[in-house]
Amino acid sequence: MLAWLxxxxxxxxxxxxxxxxxTGALLGTVIAVPLSAHAQADLSGTWKIxxxxxxxxxxxxxxxxxxxxxxxxxxxxxxxxxxDFEFDLTTTxxxxxxxxxxxxxxxxxxxxxxxxxxxxxxxxxxFRRVIEMPTIPPQLSFGxxxxxxxxxxxxxxxxxxxxxxxxxxxxxxxxxxxxxxxxVVPHSFDLKITERIRLKDGQMLEDRVTxxxxxxxxxxxxxxxxYTRQPDAIFPEDACLDRVQGEPALPxx
Numbered sequence: 001m002l003a004w005l006x007x008x009x010x011x012x013x014x015x016x017x018x019x020x021x022x023t024g025a026l027l028g029t030v031i032a033v034p035l036s037a038h039a040q041a042d043l044s045g046t047w048k049i050x051x052x053x054x055x056x057x058x059x060x061x062x063x064x065x066x067x068x069x070x071x072x073x074x075x076x077x078x079x080x081x082x083x084d085f086e087f088d089l090t091t092t093x094x095x096x097x098x099x100x101x102x103x104x105x106x107x108x109x110x111x112x113x114x115x116x117x118x119x120x121x122x123x124x125x126x127f128r129r130v131i132e133m134p135t136i137p138p139q140l141s142f143g144x145x146x147x148x149x150x151x152x153x154x155x156x157x158x159x160x161x162x163x164x165x166x167x168x169x170x171x172x173x174x175x176x177x178x179x180x181x182x183x184v185v186p187h188s189f190d191l192k193i194t195e196r197i198r199l200k201d202g203q204m205l206e207d208r209v210t211x212x213x214x215x216x217x218x219x220x221x222x223x224x225x226x227y228t229r230q231p232d233a234i235f236p237e238d239a240c241l242d243r244v245q246g247e248p249a250l251p252x253x
Contacts, residue, residue, distance in 0.1 A: 041166040047227035052106040056182040069216035072186040094240035096155035098179030125240040170195040188215040
């Protein structure tokens with residue numbers, strides 16, 4: 001009897017009511033997280049560029065080169081005309097192509113999407129590109145941004161992504177300066193690439209690429225790349241060095 005009176009007291013009822021409200025709020029929060037995540041587009045799947053651009057210049061037209069940028073571009077074009085590709089380490093040594101050049105590949109790529117990291121697997125040389133999402137800790141910093149780029153710059157740079165509604169925004173910087181934007185267009189340590197990637201109709205993927213490099217270009221410029229969805233498949237082995245050295249695609253007896 002005393003236990004029943006205690007359970008039915010106004011104090012206990014007030015505590016029970018507050019617990020119920022708190023539990024409901026907690027459940028609402030838990031439920032809201034996946035709903036928010038579901039609002040983000042699912043970019044996963046296999047894609048291929050809709051139109052193979054031989055040069056990003058052809059896609060964009062004349063580029064806004066600085067005097068230094070125009071000089072280096074002309075030098076590369078003259079070497080290419082003589083079939084001297086030593087300036088292009090990707091063609092001669094299968095070196096990492098850099099960004100955005102890897103996204104210009106005529107071969108397929110597959111996007112693997114996770115809340116913490118997005119990985120793009122390319123058919124070309126079975127190459128990988130990693131996009132860090134905000135939950136990944138930042139890389140160790142050694143100095144200001146320019147010195148960091150010189151110290152830890154890589155051919156693929158560092159790609160960091162975030163969601164803006166249904167658009168994946170990817171900023172890539174901290175490059176070394178020995179890759180090319182396409183097959184001939186140069187860049188410096190200060191290259192910064194901003195991509196806005198979104199689904200257009202479920203079967204098409206748009207990558208709106210903004211390119212900034214004050215040493216090479218007088219102003220930022222943009223190119224839009226379109227990809228079409230392909231059937232998912234395991235990519236065959238692709239050994240770039242074998243091609244460069246004239247080896248057959250598959251071993252022969």
